[in-house]
Amino acid sequence: MAEPGSVPVIGIIGGSGIYEIDGLKNAEWRKMTSSFGEPSDALLFGELDGQRLVFLPRHGRGHKLSPSDLNFRANIDAMKRAGVTEILSLSAVGSLREDLPPGHFVLVDQFIDRTFARQKSFFGPGMVAHVSVADPVCGRLGDHLAAAAGELSLPCRRGGTYMVMEGPQFSTRAESELYRSWGCDVIGMTNMPEAKLAREAEICYATVAMVTDYDCWHEGHDDVTVDQVVQTLLGNADKARALIKQVVPKLSGRRDICDRGCHRALDAAVITQAGARDPVVMARLDAVAGRVLGG
Ligand SMILES: CSC[C@H]1O[C@H](OP(=O)(O)O)[C@H](O)[C@@H]1O
Ligand SMILES: Nc1ncnc2[nH]cnc12
Numbered sequence: 001m002a003e004p005g006s007v008p009v010i011g012i013i014g015g016s017g018i019y020e021i022d023g024l025k026n027a028e029w030r031k032m033t034s035s036f037g038e039p040s041d042a043l044l045f046g047e048l049d050g051q052r053l054v055f056l057p058r059h060g061r062g063h064k065l066s067p068s069d070l071n072f073r074a075n076i077d078a079m080k081r082a083g084v085t086e087i088l089s090l091s092a093v094g095s096l097r098e099d100l101p102p103g104h105f106v107l108v109d110q111f112i113d114r115t116f117a118r119q120k121s122f123f124g125p126g127m128v129a130h131v132s133v134a135d136p137v138c139g140r141l142g143d144h145l146a147a148a149a150g151e152l153s154l155p156c157r158r159g160g161t162y163m164v165m166e167g168p169q170f171s172t173r174a175e176s177e178l179y180r181s182w183g184c185d186v187i188g189m190t191n192m193p194e195a196k197l198a199r200e201a202e203i204c205y206a207t208v209a210m211v212t213d214y215d216c217w218h219e220g221h222d223d224v225t226v227d228q229v230v231q232t233l234l235g236n237a238d239k240a241r242a243l244i245k246q247v248v249p250k251l252s253g254r255r256d257i258c259d260r261g262c263h264r265a266l267d268a269a270v271i272t273q274a275g276a277r278d279p280v281v282m283a284r285l286d287a288v289a290g291r292v293l294g295g
Helices: 072-081 139-151 173-181 191-200 226-252 279-284 286-293
Strands: 010-014 025-030 043-048 051-057 086-095 105-107 110-113 156-158 161-164 186-188 204-213
Touching (some): 010 226, 086 139, 086 191, 139 156, 139 204, 139 226, 191 204, 204 226
Parallel strands (some): 010 051, 105 156, 110 161, 161 186
Antiparallel strands (some): 086 186
8 A cells, every 4th residue: 555645556447348458568457455344346456658557447447346246345445455546436427418429538526426326435344434526626637637638638527526327228318307407417327326435535536428429319410329439439449548548747747736635535534432432343444544543
């Protein structure tokens, strides 16, 4: 595990259609253990332009895991144990707006979490903590991603709200219209609790949401299907790889902790008093919260 103030180690979580990253130097898949169970797959360690990178295919290679079956806690805990200090999440999403057509990228800055069948916190009985997720995405990573996307002239919008549904079925038309009426911009099934857990683990987190379809609300387009998502993703995945290559040198320069507070998210979060803490629960939190709990 690296101290958060030390040099960056960039974690990339690849979503649907992105199951590996090519062009890494000294690339090696390593199975990681986590005190929260099994991560989705082994982690791919490597270097890009001298920068350490750790890649995890969110659904496992071959796309074996559905969103509700993902062990989000193990994934983030394994990344923390691998020394990751910032996470870039690459995700396929449906569009809830006419002006976000398939092929566009959105650097989302807000989420509405409507998931209900997932473990959402590393903390719990014997060790209670409440972190702020008012700004769930690291604005510093967002700045760098926006700059990189601009340099590549990618169709990319800065800011937007990602509606996180449980799935695995896509939405009904009424649900899709409801989320549109709430002002949501894109919809997917995976970024929560991932973003909340990254915050608890004091890892910067940002999402590149890649639009693959118009969900089912758009009268001029067919209702979303997996075939349609995969077809669009083949194009999006190349753009995503280019974006990663462009942004990595910008992230490599950090020599201090994140100026947006991500690396100190637990400073004012733990409420359980020292004498009331469960030592077994504390032991599980050695990677995620060792900085504030000691040990
Ligand atoms: C294959 S379409 C539905 C699937 O794609 C998205 O996953 P990810 O964010 O990992 O790219 C969506 O959330 C669903 O899990
Ligand atoms: N329309 C959609 N709804 C939920 N998740 C998605 N992932 C890609 N497209 C999606």
